[in-house]
Each structure stands twice: as structure tokens, then as C-alpha cells.
Amino acid sequence: MTILHVSQPVDGGVARVVVDLVRGQRAAGCRVLVACPSGGRLAREAAAAGARVLDWPAERSPGAGVAREAWRLRRIIRRTEPDVLHLHSAKAGLAGRLAARGTPPTVFQPHAWSFAAVDGALAEASLRWERHATRWARTVLCVSERERADGEAAGLVADWRVVPNGVDLEHFAPADPASRRAARMTLGLDRSDPLAVCVGRLCRQKGQDVLLDAWTRVQLARPAARLVLVGGGPDAEALSEQVRSLPDPSRVRMVGDVADPRLWLAAADLAVLPSRWEGMALAPLEAMACGRPVLLTDVPGARECLPPGERERAVVPPENSAAMAERLVEFLGDRAECERRGVLARSHMADHHDIRGVIQQVAAVYRTIVRSGAVPVGRTDRVPQRF
Incomplete structure (x- = not known):
């Protein structure tokens, strides 16, 4: 299976989640790609974990450049032909869903709802977008039941899955x-x-x-x-x-x-x-x-x-x-x-919250959406050899 993760931000907890998934998916024999802006911690650590990192210039917040960011991401998707597209956080979710429109099978992981982060007209615009864009995600993957419940309460209609975040219990261990x-x-x-x-x-x-x-x-x-x-x-x-x-x-x-x-x-x-x-x-x-x-x-x-x-x-x-x-x-x-x-x-x-369990649950989500028939008929080369 070829997996393309797309992330902006490139630091903080979201970046650590992506790197942990990369490490576990590479260990399972998957080909893993990460599209993200260069210069942050994510690109460096994802490469060290075994991912092929693809430069995707994108600002952290929405702006006038979204159309160009989506176009660049669409070129990456066409070139790499992933079996699963996994979009992390609001900005990657915005550009990625515009770029892919549901093909290949897409997982959107909000890592907190965009409409909860702002007020007024911007919050209303963010909510309208999320209500529209859920059609372009085969699965919306939440990290808590309350995040899922907040999405449902806001009127989002999606195939919901909840996989709580996890940590590497060997790396993060109690000190004597x-x-x-x-x-x-x-x-x-x-x-x-x-x-x-x-x-x-x-x-x-x-x-x-x-x-x-x-x-x-x-x-x-x-x-x-x-x-x-x-x-x-x-x-x-x-x-x-x-x-x-x-x-x-x-x-x-x-x-x-x-x-x-x-x-x-x-x-x-x-x-x-x-x-x-x-x-x-x-x-x-x-x-x-x-x-x-x-x-x-x-x-x-x-x-x-x-x-x-x-x-x-x-x-x-x-x-x-x-x-x-x-x-x-x-x-x-x-x-x-x-x-x-x-x-x-x-x-x-x-x-x-053992990261190994998280990786297994995410893999089960991928298997479900790929087996559902979302992969285009006639595709035979699932692991592209050139970029």
C-alpha cells in the first residue's frame, strides 16, 4: 500500500502524530510519502522515519494562495498515485480535498475543528466549508469522541471513525x-x-x-x-x-x-x-x-x-x-x-494510548476504505517507481 500524508502544520503535536504513523507504516512494509512545507521539524523527522518527503509550499493559515497550493498538491497526487490520501489538520484538509475531490480514497483528520478556533464570520465560513467538504473524504478520523460529537452537532455528515492519539511508551517512560x-x-x-x-x-x-x-x-x-x-x-x-x-x-x-x-x-x-x-x-x-x-x-x-x-x-x-x-x-x-x-x-x-494500537487502528481504517471499491478500476501499478 502506498500512503500519502499531507500536513500543514509542520511542528507541534500534529507533526509528531504524522511521524509516528510514518514509522509504524514503514515497519509494516508500506510505501509512505509525506507532502509538507520544507524547513520544519516534520520534513526532517519524517525522512528519518523512512518516508519519501515531497516539498509542498503552503502557508499555515488560509489565504489567497489556497488555489495554487491545491494545484501543487493535485500534481503531487497525480504523480505519486497513492492508495490512500491522509490529510492532517485544517489547512491540509482544505487544499487536499480541493485537490483530490475524493480520489484517491481520502482520510481527513482535523486534529481539532477549524470553526472552533475562530469567531464571527470566519467561523461561519469555516463551518460551511466543512459541511460541504466532508463529501470528499471517505472517512473523517477524529482523535476523541467529543471531537466527533462536536462535528455531528455542527451538522457535518461523514463516515466517522475515532482513534485516540497515542504515544511511544518506550520513548516516553517514567524517570526513576x-x-x-x-x-x-x-x-x-x-x-x-x-x-x-x-x-x-x-x-x-x-x-x-x-x-x-x-x-x-x-x-x-x-x-x-x-x-x-x-x-x-x-x-x-x-x-x-x-x-x-x-x-x-x-x-x-x-x-x-x-x-x-x-x-x-x-x-x-x-x-x-x-x-x-x-x-x-x-x-x-x-x-x-x-x-x-x-x-x-x-x-x-x-x-x-x-x-x-x-x-x-x-x-x-x-x-x-x-x-x-x-x-x-x-x-x-x-x-x-x-x-x-x-x-x-x-x-x-x-x-x-500505546502508539502501536493507534497504528493498527489507522491501518484498519485504510483497509476498509481501499476495499470498499474506491480505488479506480484498472489501476495496476500501486507502488510508483518514479516521481
Whole structure:
């Protein structure tokens, strides 16, 4: 089977999902292609995982260049003749469905709905597009039941499949106490300070501004507590200014984008992600796989990814800095309880979010749509030899 993944964005959780799929699909003997913009992490890591990477210049947001982006993608599809076209996130879903119009069999994976990310006329336009474009996807693949339910509630008619995100449990593994102490020493952190870590792109979606609003209250109740923001993005400057306005800016660090967050997760007592919207965020799964408890906002995928006993306690309403501050003060005040909750979180990841199971479920989706007769009659060369 030849699989063509198309993705824009080229960083963050979406890129990691694509790379994990590439690695598993290559191991299963598939020929895997990835069309994406050059220069990002995705192109480099997908190539290292065994994919043939094809340059697809595309901006992250919709704009005047969409028609040209779709035309370029149509040329890639015609040249490579994939058995399955897998489109990741809103922008690739827009250009890819315009380019392919359902041939070859197409899987669209929104990774969070575009109409949830905007307001007003733009949200209405995004919703109208999604209602129209579902006809050009053989399957809409959601990463949480709530993401699927939100799509149905918005009037989208599709062949729905839900495959929750997963993580590599060998790569993201709990650190022993000695390794955790060593991580703190390496990062210049005091062993006794309660530490919350937020891993995510610095942008409106991830809500770090709400977390910093909450941190003002946390500093009054837990002056020894530290916060680290791991990630880069368009809001870095504004967030830096917000940090400087805190009662004690020295207790907050912004470390920029890092290739591997495991050292920061090993050092943390708690991982926090204050998102405004998601499908099912990958960063909390990685934290829990590393044996760290999490605090999340109640967005799609949040409750579903948590152990049953955490689904009320470890979520707060989106954009509610007071509720977030209250829970942060509670959690950071009992580091032994954080350890206990982290053990439960790791066990839950092993049972429900192993990347190997995700790869198998996605492969089953592919087999279903290919066997349904969507592949054009008369095609014999399923693995193109030249590009």
C-alpha cells in the first residue's frame, strides 16, 4: 500500500502524530510519502522515519494562495498515485480535498475543528466549508469522541471513525527518583521547589496567557513554586511581557522550543495545558506516559485521555484563570500525591494510548476504505517507481 500524508502544520503535536504513523507504516512494509512545507521539524523527522518527503509550499493559515497550493498538491497526487490520501489538520484538509475531490480514497483528520478556533464570520465560513467538504473524504478520523460529537452537532455528515492519539511508551517512560534529581540539577532547578511545566506551542490555542494570569494567584499562595513554559511560537514576545508583570518573574522560565521535552517532564511535579480548543492534545499524553500527573482545561479529548478517577479533578473550564489557580495551588501543595497520581497516569497510558494500537487502528481504517471499491478500476501499478 502506498500512503500519502499531507500536513500543514509542520511542528507541534500534529507533526509528531504524522511521524509516528510514518514509522509504524514503514515497519509494516508500506510505501509512505509525506507532502509538507520544507524547513520544519516534520520534513526532517519524517525522512528519518523512512518516508519519501515531497516539498509542498503552503502557508499555515488560509489565504489567497489556497488555489495554487491545491494545484501543487493535485500534481503531487497525480504523480505519486497513492492508495490512500491522509490529510492532517485544517489547512491540509482544505487544499487536499480541493485537490483530490475524493480520489484517491481520502482520510481527513482535523486534529481539532477549524470553526472552533475562530469567531464571527470566519467561523461561519469555516463551518460551511466543512459541511460541504466532508463529501470528499471517505472517512473523517477524529482523535476523541467529543471531537466527533462536536462535528455531528455542527451538522457535518461523514463516515466517522475515532482513534485516540497515542504515544511511544518506550520513548516516553517514567524517570526513576535518581534521574529526576539529576534532571533538576541539569536544568538548574532546586530539588525542593514545586514545579509545573507547560509544553506547547506559544499561541492563543494553547492558552499560556490564561496560565500566567493564574500564576499571579499561585505565587501568592505558593511563593516557592516554579513554572516553566516549553515551546516557541508567535506569542512568545507577548507572553514574555506578561511574565515580567508577575509579582516574582524570576520564578517563571521560558525555554523556547526544544527537540525533546523529556528532561523537563522528568523534573516536573505537574504538567499543565490550558488550551482553548483541541482534538486530543498530545503533550498531556506524553507527560502521563512519563509518569507525570496533568491539569487540563475541559476541551475535546481532555477528559477522555485521563484515568477515570481524574476526569473531574484534573480539568478546569477553559479561560478560567481563577479555577486553574485554585487547582494549581492544591496540586503543587502535595508533591507526594502528584507522584501517586503520576503512577496511575502511566498505567492508564499503557492500557489505552500505546502508539502501536493507534497504528493498527489507522491501518484498519485504510483497509476498509481501499476495499470498499474506491480505488479506480484498472489501476495496476500501486507502488510508483518514479516521481
